[in-house]
């Protein structure tokens with residue numbers, strides 16, 4: 001019988017990835033409870049606290065059941081902030097089930113994981129992150145909030161490898177944020193910054209969870 005560590009889980013559900021480069025791919029989401037930040041624009045405030053205590057094997061059983069009717073190839077650990085919990089066994093277990101594993105993180109707490117895809121999303125005020133993510137990130141997602149500046153975009157572009165795209169993701173697809181993202185991209189292009197892209201939250205457009 002698999003033993004603890006137990007995890008605090010908010011929800012497990014099947015949907016389509018709405019953010020980042022994996023946008024549009026069928027995915028089983030596992031939302032972990034707890035976050036070390038309190039972003040004003042957070043659209044998962046219900047995951048800041050609480051969650052139901054569950055063993056890794058129980059989470060895997062739920063994922064297995066969901067995949068019977070929704071045979072997704074990917075699982076995404078999201079939150080909250082997944083790296084605040086001991087998710088190594090869960091990542092390993094999901095991979096043994098034949099899933100590819102994405103983890104979405106604000107980037108402040110690093111540990112080595114067998115995940116296939118790390119989406120790193122530094123947040124205001126300082127947009128800081130653990131440098132261990134520089135070589136592991138597959139994408140950097142920046143929510144185009146009121147406080148995101150061009151200087152931050154430029155700094156992150158310089159710090160992450162050029163092969164890692166920086167996505168300027170509109171805050172809840174709002175018009176002012178889409179326009180600001182466009183202005184940031186124009187300025188980046190003029191200054192010769194590469195691999196910066198505009199992005200939206202597809203799941204909100206499609207009305208998906």
Ligand code: SF4
Nearest residue numbers: 035037039042080106
């Ligand atoms: S880091 Fe993410 S989950 Fe945490 S408060 Fe910010 S947006 Fe919400």
